[in-house]
Amino acid sequence: MIAVVDYGGGNLGSLTSALARRRAEFVVTSDPLEVARADAAILPGDGAFGATMDALRERGLDGAVRSTIDAGKPFLGICVGMQVLYERSDEFGEHAGLGAFAGVVSRFVSAPRIPHMGWNQLDVLRDHPFVRGLGAQPYAYFLHSYRAPVDAQTLAATEHGERFAAIVARDNVMATQFHPEKSQATGAILLDNFIALCL
Numbered sequence: 001m002i003a004v005v006d007y008g009g010g011n012l013g014s015l016t017s018a019l020a021r022r023r024a025e026f027v028v029t030s031d032p033l034e035v036a037r038a039d040a041a042i043l044p045g046d047g048a049f050g051a052t053m054d055a056l057r058e059r060g061l062d063g064a065v066r067s068t069i070d071a072g073k074p075f076l077g078i079c080v081g082m083q084v085l086y087e088r089s090d091e092f093g094e095h096a097g098l099g100a101f102a103g104v105v106s107r108f109v110s111a112p113r114i115p116h117m118g119w120n121q122l123d124v125l126r127d128h129p130f131v132r133g134l135g136a137q138p139y140a141y142f143l144h145s146y147r148a149p150v151d152a153q154t155l156a157a158t159e160h161g162e163r164f165a166a167i168v169a170r171d172n173v174m175a176t177q178f179h180p181e182k183s184q185a186t187g188a189i190l191l192d193n194f195i196a197l198c199l
């Protein structure tokens with residue numbers, strides 16, 4: 001069973017529709033115990049870093065997310081759900097994240113426009129079960145104004161005036177800056193790969 005973490009935000013409708021089309025076993029929950037008991041979890045994203053972290057803490061879901069990660073269960077973060085997995089962000093002030101990934105999420109400096117919205121190409125940098133079958137330069141759908149650095153955790157990078165991490169992974173934790181549930185063929189492959197890892 002996959003727990004889709006409901007913290008009062010996030011793009012739940014299109015994500016749960018995508019999971020249902022794949023006949024994945026999942027539950028949408030704001031109960032920390034249910035998240036911790038699940039075999040895997042997805043943290044969807046929509047909104048600001050600080051507000052998302054506040055919402056997770058208020059519901060006790062920050063601890064449940066950490067427990068899931070620490071237990072070695074497959075975990076997927078999407079958009080701001082990826083960003084809060086980092087150590088901190090400077091979005092509207094300094095905010096501490098969950099610390100699953102090293103680094104700081106910060107605002108674009110040299111992007112041609114902000115937010116970065118629409119389709120953009122991914123540069124897949126290394127192999128990993130999560131990105132298997134994507135090909136070298138697939139396209140994905142983005143909507144964000146802040147980005148994480150490209151480093152050893154990066155599976156795929158994207159250019160938008162500057163290079164940033166589009167897909168990251170460390171051990172059992174995977175994350176995408178873009179929305180796989182809105183990214184057509186690319187997103188379908190990633191969701192299928194994640195579900196396969198859950199099994």
